[in-house]
Amino acid sequence: MFATATKNLLEEVDGDGDLLPVTSLNDSIRILSLVVKRKRSWLWQKNKYLPSDFSLDDVLLGDMPIKPVVTETDFIKYNGTYSDNIQGNLEGNFGHANVNMGGKDTSKLQSSLGSLKKEELDVQKLLQDSKDRVMDMSHSLVKQTMEKRREVFGVVKERIVTTQPCSVIEEVQQGGQCGGLLSLFSPRSTKVSIKENGSLSKDSNVTLEIPPHTVLAYGLMELVVKLNGHYELCLMSDTKGGFEVDGPAKKLVGLGAPVHASQQSCIKQELDRLSDHFQKLSSLPASTRSSLLQHLTSIMQDPEAVSMLETVLNQMCVDDESPDMLEAVGTECASQHSKAILELVGQSSRGEEDPPTDKSPSNLHAVHLVISALDEMTDDGLAVLGTCCSPELLLVLELLVQCVTGSGEMSLPPLTTEVWESIEGLFASANIALSRDADTLKTDIDQQPGYLPLVLCIAIRGLASLAVFDVV
Structure with missing residues (x-):
């Protein structure tokens, strides 16, 4: 429900895909937080992003903390309502079964997020503060991420946050009916086997109250990490991060030639x-x-x-x-x-x-x-x-x-x-x-x-x- 609301928000305001939606209220997304980008195993999959509990400062050697400089600006005021109405009836003769079935699924998601703000990191200041700093290659998060071969680090450089209490409301109405000898799979329900005319219905109304300063979306800079711990920030969007390796990378499964929709x-x-x-x-x-x-x-x-x-x-x-x-x-x-x-x-x-x-x-x-x-x-x-x-x-x-x-x-x-x-x-x-x-x-x-x-x-x-x- 929260993940759907943040995804809907970005579909409206971020056509270029520079921002990532926060999928869970439990995720800790701070400026300079480390997020693990996981490259996918199938050619048609998108990458996944796994927020960690650590910041860049936590995995660097030395006692001098990095204090990020952040600017805050008004972003947008956002209120959106999304409705789906899925219904259908099926009549026919399939083999030995005479089938007559129908279903209806109506849902509405209302996101009242109010005025949102954008927080942006001063990247020039970060470059100065992190100059000559070295990553602690013995840190558990660094070791575990490096061992995966398909995972790279990203640093949070911007966030979209709420400024006031807001809410996400989901209303769902579901129902299905079936006649004849058939098993009905009703939306969001378990399987129902019906031998005579029958029906199934379910309603729900859920309200999610979201406090101010809740992070809804964020942007990343990826890191290139050398074996000796030195690292570079990927300042251009087309520059990809990763770990330097001293041996062959682990073979990935499911990779093949790219598929174009026109072919x-x-x-x-x-x-x-x-x-x-x-x-x-x-x-x-x-x-x-x-x-x-x-x-x-x-x-x-x-x-x-x-x-x-x-x-x-x-x-x-x-x-x-x-x-x-x-x-x-x-x-x-x-x-x-x-x-x-x-x-x-x-x-x-x-x-x-x-x-x-x-x-x-x-x-x-x-x-x-x-x-x-x-x-x-x-x-x-x-x-x-x-x-x-x-x-x-x-x-x-x-x-x-x-x-x-x-x-x-x-x-x-x-x-x-x-x-x-x-x-x-x-x-x-x-x-x-x-x-x-x-x-x-x-x-x-x-x-x-x-x-x-x-x-x-x-x-x-x-x-x-x-x-x-x-x-x-």
Whole structure:
């Protein structure tokens, strides 16, 4: 909720992407705070930023503290209201099942942040004060960050802060109904199995009071750190930081040729390269696949939970670490679903017959791929996809992925107008336009920078690999 509010703020005021949103009220973001930038393992992922409890001064040798000079200016006065209304009905005959289902999800997020101020570091003064200073290479944070190979330091040089008490209010109304023999995945809820006509509803209204001087966003300068502890500030935005290494860097997984949204063949090539991951998921026992899909559907309604779960899986898959189970991932409900996902993956991994290789990924890596793709989707796209996770709808979405990566044309499936509006919105969130002409559906990838079309195709194919169809 707080993370969504800060992200919305930056989408309105920071089109160049120079600022980073604060995702948690627990994050300690001060001027000169050290933030760890983690480079990602998949080519289509954005970097992640992990605030630390230390400042630049804490990791330097010497007793002379650096006292930052900060200027404060008025930024903007910000009040925003964001509403989503997702609804749809599905009627059709899929194999042995006659299906009639519907769902509605209405949400409103109101951010009343008031007057905001910007605090900016005097970089010239910092250069003078830190001249000839050396980093303590034995400091725990420095050692742990350097060992990761994919992580670099950034120093907070500016902040956007509140100046008065303010609030973020979220109102959610959810409901679903289903008739026939079908399992309904209702938004932000657990799986509900219904054999006769039934319904499900849930309302919530949450107000988050934010005190003055709360940091909402920040900007960084990266550091280049030498083996002898000397460091340089990256003063230009196109200059990247890092640690000097005395040996070969650790090989990263999942790297390949860049994919451009205008190249269908490149997207197909990347999906083919990841086919072993999807095959791994579809080979899981039906009960495990069904449970994983159920829990994934639930956490997809909480983007922050998806992001935090991806961080944990990244530590396990890429860094070969075994972090503690998640104590808090988004809401309490999201935390429970995330823990269930880790437990299911752990159980299935212990049951693997052959050890994983580069060509045969583990169950853990296969699930990590899907979570990573979900984490890169837009919030709107993620919310809509979460309402389309019945096996029958995933089958339709999988056919659309084949259309996107193939001829770009397919026969139009017999779905209601409301369902098609939702699906069109889902693909539009990934810069893919759907158009209908009589009984033919056409797909067209908009030539926009980034990897959103590929990310959506990976997410759909991964979720479809978990779908289980009842045989009557």
